Amino acid sequence: MTAFVRRRGSLAAALLAVVVLLSGVAITPGAAAAAPSTPGNEGSTPLLRDVLESTGRGFVEAKNAVANSRKRQLQLSLELQKSQERIDALLPEVGHVATTAYRTGRIGPMMMLLNSANPDDFISRAEGLDMMAMRDNQKLEELNNNRVQAERAKAAIDAEAAEQQKQLTVMAKQKKEAERALQLVGGEVTGGFVSATSPVARQAPRNSDGSWPPQSCSQDDPTTSGCITPRTLHALKEAKRAGFTRFVGCFRTGDIFEHPKGRACDFSMQASGFGGDATGSAKLYGNNLAAFLVRNADKLGILYVIWYRQVWFPATGWSAYTLAGSDPSSAHTNHVHLSLL
Template sequence: MTAIARRQGPRRVTALLAAAAVLVTAPALLVTTARPTPVLAAPSSPGDEGGTKKLRDALEAASKGHVEASARLQNSKKRQVRLGTQLKEVEERITVLTEEVGVIAAESYRTGRLTPVSALLNSASPDAFLERAAGLDMIAQRNDRQLRLLGESLDQAARAKAAIDAEVKEQARQVAVIARKKKDAEKALAAVGGNPTGGFISANSPLAKSAPRNSDGSWPRESCTINDPTTSGCITPRTLHALRQAEANGYRRHTSCHRSGGGGEHPKGRACDFSAAAGGFKNESATGGDRSYGDAVASFYVKNAGRLGVMYVIWYRKIWMPGTGWRSYSGGGSPAADHTNHVHLSML
């Protein structure tokens, strides 16, 4: 062995050890195909959730406003139904009481408006006197009671009608809010070419179990308090419920929810990205079975938006929101930005 070989020996050993370390720590690099398709940890394009911060804020405000107004509208309609039932019952009671009061009035007219004094003076005997006195007392009590009940029922009917009128006005206000929020969303989406388009909807999508709501039908305010099973971060309870419902219905490919960097819903624990490919996020648009899988995930969340509290879904250059339906969407040209390699879910 020459001096040069002896000097190069340690260098060769060091190089071999470094190469071995690369092979151990990066097995994905051993896979070779005709066209490399690296698997990404998660979509990392700055615009991968919903474009600019201004657009994301506008979409969030429009979607939340629509959902909240819709809940208030439905609650108002329910109250109107209850008030209508109460009004019907009161009106039926008024009809009966009016007839009874009419009979009493007719009897009084027929007897010549018999007064208590004349009735008692015309008594033929002490016993008749007592009977007439008792009868007069009963008639007076009955008249007072029936008239009081009739008056109370008329007041109740008036209040019920006023309350129904108020609910009708409330519904008109909420319908106006829904229309305004839809226009806000359309205006925001117009900046990214958000024209109405066909989308991913399937009647065969499974039904999810509903997430908990407040007693008035609104969604509880939630923060990032639950450990995210897909990352080391946190998510909201409602986001976890939506994730678990997808898994329960067979959508179990790689998913990433919380991300600490960037804007949008991921750092808040209110968003998840569902890889179209089975092995993870690939830097290429999904085709074939992978695209069908993405279609199915998007359809599942659209069908169950009201049950789960979905704010919007983005998939394959399209975005869905309550009130607007599917609209075209362009995020910047890359598979991550255009959401052609993953389905994005944002939660309320």
């Protein structure tokens, strides 16, 4: 019975952690949590954040692998088409060579040489026959090479199809894990903040294969005295270029997630500070900013976005943030949070 009580106590503690995992403030028994004047640690337990971050990264990597595989498959299909077209063009010529060889046999060329009027004519005819043989051999060799290339292209296309299926399976798994993690905080799929007319951001630098290179906190943060990654700086500049120029804070200490690593920014709805719940034009500003970030997630390398009790992940889209804290900072009703890969 004592062990059972201990287990129930542990379960209750775990559930309490889940309930407050989206709250930016620690809860002390018997005392009300004070609302912070600035965004806290984005309100999540390390376990949930680790799950969502790992699934988000895994989903983005698998998605990039699928895109690369499809590009290679398209290139291979074009190569196969060219080889097949060349094969189709060579077949009549090679058929003519075969027909001629069958009709004349070996005696045909010999008779041409024996009927030569003089030595010069003999040499001339011999050279002509040699050129014909070389031409015929080249046609046969070209046909064979194109057939080999076509077979290789077909095999490579099949391999790419298998790779695509493998990565699509990974994406499905990451999506399921992210959805399961979000369910712990009451996350339900929503329409979120989406706009097809949002400005288009410029592409952040990627590796040659399209993947996102790891980056350190190496750039001066223009919003604080700290540092941010080059990718974060790019996203910040693109947001400002799109007209989102109100108060922003990126680097800060005090939590274990993206801000101290220079991979996150909080975009306020006000010209300075963060304040209370955004309403009216301030809320519209946040809606438009969230929509801009999500539309350009692939260009900016975004891991997730949080705004007004909703969270966007690449694997799941927008989901409700129903167990967020009641204060504007932990509920994200006074700022849009951006985290990058």
